[in-house]
Amino acid sequence: MANTSSFNIANLLKNLNETNEIHSTFRLEDALDLSVVGVAESTEVDLSGTLTSITGGIALSGNVSTRLWQICSSCGKKTEVPFKSQVSEFFSTGVDDDEDFEEDYRIEGDEIDFAPVVRDYIAASVEFSPRCPECAVSGFNTQTFRDPDDDGIDPRLAKLKDFLK
Ligand SMILES: [Zn+2]
DSSP: OOOTTEEEOOHHHTTTTTTEEEEEEEOOOOOOOOSSSSEEEOEEEEEEEEEEETTTTTEEEEEEEEEEEEEOOOTTEEEEEEEEEEEEEEEOOOOOOOOTTTEEEBTTTTTEHHHHHHHHHHHHHHSSSSHHHHHHHHOTTTTTSSSSOOOOHHHHHHHHHHTTT
């Protein structure tokens, strides 16, 4: 299967302020392994959103979804879980020695590659103490231990409420 994580932007580069819709499905060529979570080799990734040509490069705005594996921090079981994230990134046409653009993804030729962006988003958003669905339900969970009498009012405001009675 061809690597379709690259998207041709020749048309966008020629037309400032032009927006292209993207609906891209591709497979991550290399596995991502962050020890307790990761993405298996050749996992399918969906990316949809828009690419807009702006001064200095191309802006990406959209949603990415794929599947991760994770190892439960309680029972050690490996499970597959869906991953979804909003993405907002800038691909720079700037030259390599421009230090202001150090954090950007660079445009090489007429194509941008979504794979590095997806990998970075996964690495930045994953939970490093994941729990399998069973442990998440049975184990200690702050949601479960929430005081049922707590009506969600800030205690400081509750005092004010009493004062106004
Ligand atoms: Zn577990």
